[in-house]
Amino acid sequence: MKNSILIVGAGFAGSVMARELADAGHQVMIIDKRPHIGGNAYDTLDAQGIRIHPYGPHIFHTNSEKVFQWLSRFTEWRPYEHRVLAQVDGELLPIPINRSTINRLYGLDLDEAGVAAYLDKVRIPKESIKTSEDVVLSSVGADLCDKFFRGYTRKQWGLDLSELSAGVAARIPTRTNDDDRYFTDTFQAMPALGYTKMFERILDHPHIQVQLQTDYAQIRSQVQPKHTVYSGPIDAYFDYQFGKLPYRSLRFEHEHLSNTEWLQSVGTINYPNDHAYTRITEFKHLTGENHSGTSIVREYPEAEGDPYYPVPRPENEERYQRYKALFETESDVTFVGRLAQYRYYNMDQVVAAALKSAEHVKEKLKP
Ligand code: FAD
Numbered sequence: 001m002k003n004s005i006l007i008v009g010a011g012f013a014g015s016v017m018a019r020e021l022a023d024a025g026h027q028v029m030i031i032d033k034r035p036h037i038g039g040n041a042y043d044t045l046d047a048q049g050i051r052i053h054p055y056g057p058h059i060f061h062t063n064s065e066k067v068f069q070w071l072s073r074f075t076e077w078r079p080y081e082h083r084v085l086a087q088v089d090g091e092l093l094p095i096p097i098n099r100s101t102i103n104r105l106y107g108l109d110l111d112e113a114g115v116a117a118y119l120d121k122v123r124i125p126k127e128s129i130k131t132s133e134d135v136v137l138s139s140v141g142a143d144l145c146d147k148f149f150r151g152y153t154r155k156q157w158g159l160d161l162s163e164l165s166a167g168v169a170a171r172i173p174t175r176t177n178d179d180d181r182y183f184t185d186t187f188q189a190m191p192a193l194g195y196t197k198m199f200e201r202i203l204d205h206p207h208i209q210v211q212l213q214t215d216y217a218q219i220r221s222q223v224q225p226k227h228t229v230y231s232g233p234i235d236a237y238f239d240y241q242f243g244k245l246p247y248r249s250l251r252f253e254h255e256h257l258s259n260t261e262w263l264q265s266v267g268t269i270n271y272p273n274d275h276a277y278t279r280i281t282e283f284k285h286l287t288g289e290n291h292s293g294t295s296i297v298r299e300y301p302e303a304e305g306d307p308y309y310p311v312p313r314p315e316n317e318e319r320y321q322r323y324k325a326l327f328e329t330e331s332d333v334t335f336v337g338r339l340a341q342y343r344y345y346n347m348d349q350v351v352a353a354a355l356k357s358a359e360h361v362k363e364k365l366k367p
Pocket residue numbers: 008009010011012013014031032033034038039040041055056057058059060061214215216217231232233250308309336337338339345346347348350
């Protein structure tokens with residue numbers, strides 16, 4: 001181990017780092033406590049052979065040509081633009097809110113300028129935008145906020161919109177036109193053979209050794225790598241010495257329906273005000289597979305369980321900064337990824353962060 005780099009976590013952060021460092025000539029050992037690679041982006045087949053995402057729907061989108069090109073070394077792509085409807089007042093309406101959402105919800109027939117004028121009338125201007133409530137109220141006003149955002153957010157985070165930083169709700173734009181795509185990024189596509197196959201190819205390198213079902217906590221005191229890359233939760237690494245950082249968890253309820261080819265007209269339906277789950281995703285929309293049945297997942301937010309989401313709010317950021325100050329003193333360890341950097345990162349942002357970190361590590365370990 002002395003001449004190797006140890007990488008903790010085989011998700012996007014760890015796997016991209018592993019490949020970059022192996023390509024640069026380093027020996028790499030990558031471990032994960034789970035029995036598979038891919039982290040939360042791992043995909044597999046359900047019992048009837050439909051590709052599913054066990055840890056919730058993962059839709060790839062990016063504006064970064066660099067990230068897209070890097071991943072394209074390891075996968076072909078299937079173009080896919082995600083669309084989402086929200087069930088509100090018994091109707092299925094486009095989210096992000098667009099012209100059609102407003103016209104159908106209120107029985108109007110506004111053109112784009114009319115929608116812009118409508119939003120100007122209902123929005124509640126804020127002097128400064130600090131919280132997610134500020135974001136939503138200042139863009140769509142109180143009624144649309146209550147119908148589309150307040151309930152969903154309460155369910156998803158166990159918090160009010162006013163208790164979350166602006167960046168959370170700012171992920172969802174407001175539109176005056178009819179664009180009903182969830183994302184508008186330049187590159188929107190799914191790995192043609194799935195995420196797991198892409199990860200297998202990223203990690204397929206003579207300098208990379210993969211060891212699954214291995215918890216860093218168990219081996220930490222026995223190994224002496226020349227450098228460590230850590231992509232697990234940052235508070236766990238430091239033994240929670242400044243207290244636990246909250247991570248929101250989810251319970252995924254997967255179901256295969258063999259008596260119907262399709263359940264819903266789009267990839268995801270959000271339920272801001274009904275049910276204990278936030279959304280239902282039907283995987284065949286994402287993957288383009290043909291099958292006589294269909295496979296879906298419902299997401300139930302939970303306080304305890306595997307860490308899935310950092311919780312963006314000022315007091316958590318303060319605590320994270322204390323951990324960060326500590327890790328900046330650890331010159332033999334690099335912290336990267338959604339859990340280690342405590343950032344609400346999408347997959348492409350994690351790839352970008354890992355590519356950047358890999359450059360630093362290569363520089364540091366130069367003979
Ligand atoms: P992870 O994928 O969490 O990988 C970290 C790995 O470290 C895990 O496999 C874990 O088992 C391992 N690990 C942790 N601690 C230890 C330890 N002590 N020892 C050994 N191993 C350890 N992003 C998008 O771009 N589009 C989407 O549509 C999208 N949808 C999402 C839906 C859900 C429900 C969730 C939760 C996330 C979604 N994301 C999406 C975000 C995406 O999952 C992340 O950006 C990305 O997977 C993070 O990669 P990572 O390597 O940082 O972390």
